[in-house]
Amino acid sequence: MTKVAPIFIHFSFYVTFFLFLTHANSQAQEQGILLNLKQLWGNPESLRHWIPANSSSHCSWPEITCSNDSIIGLSFRDYNISGTVPPFVCNLTNLTTFDVYNNSFHSTEFPRALYNCSKLEILDLSQNFFYGAIPDDIHRMSQLRELSLEGNNFDGNISASIGQLTKLRKLMLVQCPFTGSFPPEIGNLSNLEELGLAYNSKMVPMLPSEFGKLKKLKFLWMTATNLIGEIPNTIGDMEALEHLDLSQNNLTGKIPDSLFMPKNLTIVYLYKNKLSGEIPPVVEALNLDVIDLSENHLTGAIPDDFGKLKNLTGLALFSNQLSGKIPDSIGRLPRLINLKLFNNNFFGSLPPELGRYSMLERLWVSTNRLTGQLPEHLCDNGKLVEVVAYENQLVGELPKLLGNCSSLESVKIYKNKFSGNIPSGLWTSLNLKMLMLSDNFFTGELPERLAWNLSRLEMNNNRFSGKIPQGVSYWRNLSVLQASNNHFNGMIPRDLSPLTILLLDRNRLSGSLPSDINSWKSLNTLNLSQNAISGQIPEELGSLSGLTELDLSENQLSGLIPSKLGLLKPTFLNLSSNHLTGSIPSEFENGAYAYSFLNNPSLCANRRSRSFNLKNCSARRQKSSKNSYQLIAWIIGLVIAVLLGLFISFFVIINYKKRKHGLHLTWKLVSFQKLNFTESEILSGLTENNLIGSGGSGQVYRVVVHPSGDMVAVKKIWNNRKLEEKHEKEFLAEVKILSSIRHANIVKLLCCISNDTSKLLVYEYLHNHSLDRWLHRKSRATTFSSAVSDVVLDWPKRLHIAVGAAQGLSYMHHDCSLPIVHRDVKSSNILLDLNFNAQIADFGLAKMLVKEGEPATMSAVAGSFGYIAPEYAHTRRINEKIDVYSFGVILLELTTGRKANDGDEHTSLAQWALRHIQDGKPIVDALDEEVKEPCHLNEMCNVFRLGLYCTGTQPSTRPSMKMVLKVLLQCSQSIRNEEKNAAIEMFFTS
Structure with missing residues (x-):
């Protein structure tokens, strides 16, 4: 025994030492694999902290998860890595998680190398650039519990072998170009708890009845997947189901x-389908929190047992064909927050106890046939945010308690039969932003x-009276006041500093217009027609540079029209039916x-003009002052003779000098369309009075062509030697591109006129100017009668503009013989005609590509801050995706009303919008209050999301313009199809 003990001790020592060496060698091997990965992926900046040190240091790296000093997890979410998945990653023999969400990993097929990771349980390849079909032998990854492949380019049929991954608890196959239908074998995944199949736009599947076998499924997401047919009855067999979105x-x-x-x-989300019939009873689903069955073709009444859903917080049944009375029991639901029933045929009174027992926030019941009064308890619990009840037949006074409802942000009750005074507290409600009482x-x-x-107050067509308060400046943030067709009297206030739109037509106002109007500089729309205003038009009106719409018609104004008024260049002007004298400004x-x-x-x-309806001033003067004209004519003739002699001498000298230097000033006109004017008519119109804009490359003039009275826009390239080469290239680029393409949504280049020192581009003139003037200067389009309500850039118009601009860009990217990248897409380069059709302009920076999708490198970055794609700013490499980014910014401008550089003090609009979503804030809070209507919320939110999608950091994640156009057309079609022109709205929970 004494000899055996030392031998045993020595043996144990060697075994321990051997295990230590083996463990140390294993850790060193794992670290070597990681460093090889880093080198294979081009040493990305995001992995610069991967520095070899002691053998176990890699377990402290944030991307690495270890157990017992061995790697079990790799996570590179949002790391901006571009590369492939190498086979040696499976040399990490204990690897259970591989997550590369939202990078630029690529491969022409599914990364089969991962088959050798025998312990792999979680695989997330989402938001990358993998191509090809899901392989038929994917079932070899038999240990998988979670598989996420969304946002890639996987195509073809979804392999039925996925149904053999029986350990799967989560399967996400969202937003890929799959074709065919969903394999019924997915129903064999008996442990599946989450299933995402949404936004697979190339599929046209039915909902497989076999999905009813998914007894453990809690979450089913199949939004926008072109599902057809009926919902199978087996859907009720999913006994664990908590969230259903079809x-x-x-x-x-x-x-x-x-x-x-x-x-x-x-x-339950079933909105925007074609479901019909009546709503079934819901007594078996008493745990229901949200029901959204909106935008279908449902008929009948709301079942009475909906009042038994004590956990219900949101009910959205809008845009159906429902009728009957809204059950009173719904008003007693204790957790109800959002009730959205607009655009149906409901009649009778609203449930009288709405808001009494719950924290009601939003009541949207517009466009029905409701009668009676608004319930008095709506704000009992102090949470009410919105009351949207327009286009009904509601009567009586507003509930007094609304005057104490400090949470209210929006009240839209126009087109009803309400009467009486507004509760005094409502005018000054703490958070009120919009009050629409017309x-x-x-x-x-x-x-x-x-x-x-309060930013918007609409009270047209009522019986309000009294004077307009002189202290309008106390109204702080009010930008829109519409008070047409009431009984207001007295004088126009001198101080209008907060307002951009003021409509006081069809009242009883009198007195003269104030001359001290410095506080009016924010106005861009002023309508005072059909009153009793007298006196002269103050000259100071001409200094209001933002005023684009002015209507003073049908008053008692007299005297001359101030010449300074001609500086305004308004899109709409009406001074008719007064007592004005003299000549109009030229x-x-x-x-x-x-x-x-x-x-x-x-x-x-x-001047004489066929389309002009006034007498000729010169004819009147000639009749009354014939003798004076003769004397003046003699003097003028003498002066002309002297000047002519001087001019001839000067011309001879100049011509001699120009010939000496070999200069030739002959104008050359090259036409691209049929013209109804000559070059001399264009040249004579390039005067200071016709100047309408200037920019980095030149000045733009509005020139009237006689005798037709048509207008053209003339762009004159700057004459500056330092810029000559740069602008020469821009001039040639614009001529080359615009002369070779024809499209309804691309500005028409009529001709170019040039000589050795000047270059002119002549375009079709678009009366509504550029999109940015409408969005960011709050301008308004032409109205032709005071009886017509003011034309605003509402959401349908904005969406129409977005579609038009997308059609132009899609044509440039996909349908031209050589793809064209604009490089300077921005709202100021989208012009609008009288019908708000969009046309893309300013092609001075445009570039033709050798091949679609193939990048080119520019010597310098060009574009405008807020619109420039990040990769273009860093690499100067361009392809169509930089235009997609810029267009995405425009979509965000259209939906939010903000400027491209208006995020906050540190960010652009695109960055601000992304952070808004990342912070968990609702999209609806980011939308432009001026056009945000319940019936348009769905389209606005979808276009906002599309803007985020287009402004993705990685160009490969951005959609093509063809796809962008498809989404916008779908949004536009949904608006056109709605009865009474009411668009779609998306349901939001609080």
């Missing part, structure tokens, strides 16, 4: 009674002070203002 598909037929059978079901029978007066946050002597001066007998014009 929205934005083409489902038909009735909603099966079995849908609400699962006891754990809390959320087309009712309200009475009372405007208060001296309004809610500090800037208005064209067809655009043909009806602006009617019924002013003492007005005249200095």
Whole structure:
């Protein structure tokens, strides 16, 4: 025994030492694998901290998860890595997790190298650039519990062998170009808890009845996957189901009674399908938290047993054909937060106890046939944010308690039969942003002070009276006041500093317009027509550079029209039916203002025009001052003779000098369209009075072509030797591109006129100017009668503009013989005609590519801050995706109303929008309050999301313009198809 013990001790020592060496060698081997990965991926900046040290240091790296000093997990989410998945990654023999979400990994097929990772349980390849089909032998990854392949380019049919991965608990196959239908074998995944199949736009599948076998499934997401047919009755067999989203598909037929059978079901989204029939009872799903069956073809009434859903927080049934009375029991639901029933045929009164027992936040019941009064308890619990009840037949006074509801942000109750005074506290409600009361029978007066946050007040077509308060400046943030067709009297306030839009037409206002109007500089729309305003038009109106719409018609104004008024260049002007005298400013002597001066007998014009309806001033002067003209003519003739002699001498000298230096000033006109003007008409119109804009490359003039009265826009390239070479290239680029393409959404280049020292581009003139003027200067388009409500850039117009611009860019990228990249897409380069059709302009920086999708490298970055794609700023490499990024910024401008460089003090709009979502804030909070309507929320949110998608950091994650156009057309089609022009809205939980 004494000899055996030492031998045993020595043996144990050697075994321990051997195990230590083996362990140390294993750790060194693992670290070597990691360093090889880093080198294979080009030593990315995000992995610069991977520095070899002691053998176990890699377990402290944040991308690495270890167990017992051995690597079990690799996670590179959002690391901006570009590369492939090498086979040697499976030399990490204990690897259970491989996560490369949102990078630039690529491969022409599924990375089969991972088959050798025998312990792999979690695989996330989402948001990368993998191609090809899911292999038929993917079942070899038999240990997988989670598989996420979303946001790649996997195509073809989804392999049925996925149904053999029986350990799967989570399967995400979202947003890939799959074709065919969903394999019924997915129903064999008996342990599956989460299934995502949404946004697979190339598929046209039915919902497999075999999915009913997924007894453990809690989450089913199949939004926008072109589902057809009926919802199978087996859906009720998913007894664990909690969240069901089948929205934005083409489902038909009735909603099966079995849908609400699962006891754990809390959320049902079926909006935007083609479902019909009546809503089935829901008593078997008492745990329901949210029901969204909106945007279908459902009929009948809301079942009474909906009042038994005590856990219900949100009910959205909008945009159906539902009718009947809204059950009173819904008003007693204790957890109800959002009730959205607009755009149906409901009648009768609203549930009288709405808001009494719950923290009600949003009541959206517009566009129905509701009668009676608004429930008095809406804000009993102090959480009410929005009341949207317009286009009904509601009557009586507003509930008094609304005057004490400090949480209110928006009240939209126009087009009803309300009467009486507005509760005094409502005018000054703490958080109120929008108050829309038009087309009712309200009475009372405007208060001296309004809610500090109120930005829009609409009260047209009521019976309000009294004077407009002189202290409008106390209204702080109010930018829009529409008070047409009321009984207001007194004078126009001198101080209008917060307002951009003021409509006071069809009232009883009198007195003269104030001459001290420095506080009016924010105005861009002013309508005071059909009042009793007298006196002269103040000259100071001409200094309001932002004023683009002015209507002073049908008043008692007299005297001359100030010449300074011609500086405004308004899109709409109406001074008709007054007592004005003298000649009109020369800037208005064209067809655009043909009806602006009617019924002013003492007005005249200095030019003759077929489309102009005024007497000729020169003919009147000739009749009354014939002798004076003869004397003046003799003097003028003498002066002309002297000047002519001087001019001839000067011309001879100049011509001699130019010939001496070999200069030739002959103008050359090259036309690209049929023209109705000559080069001399264009050249004579390049005067200071016709200047409408200037930029980095030149000046733009608006020139009237006689005798037709048509207008053209003329771009004159700057004459600057330092910039000569740069602008020469831009000039040639614009001529080359615009002369070779024809598209309704690309500005028409009519001709170019040039000589050795000057270059002119002549375009079709677009009367509504550029998109940025409408979005960011709050301009408004032409209106032709004070009886017509003001034209605003509402959401349908904005979406129409987005579609038009996308059509132009899609044509440039995909349909030209050589793809064209614009490089300077921005809202100021999208021009609008009278019908708000968009045309893309300014091709001075455009570049033709050798091949679609193939990048080119530029010597310098060009573009405008806020619109420049990040990879272009860093690498100067261009392809179509830099235009997609810029267009995405425009979509964010259209939806939020913000400028491209208006995120906050440190970020652009695109960065601000992304952070808004990352912070978990609702999209609806980011939308432009000026156009945010319940009936448009769905489109606005979808376009906002599309803007985020287009402004992705990685160009490969951005959609093509063809795909962008497809999404926008779908949004636009949904608006056109809605009854009463009410668009779609998406349901949001609080």
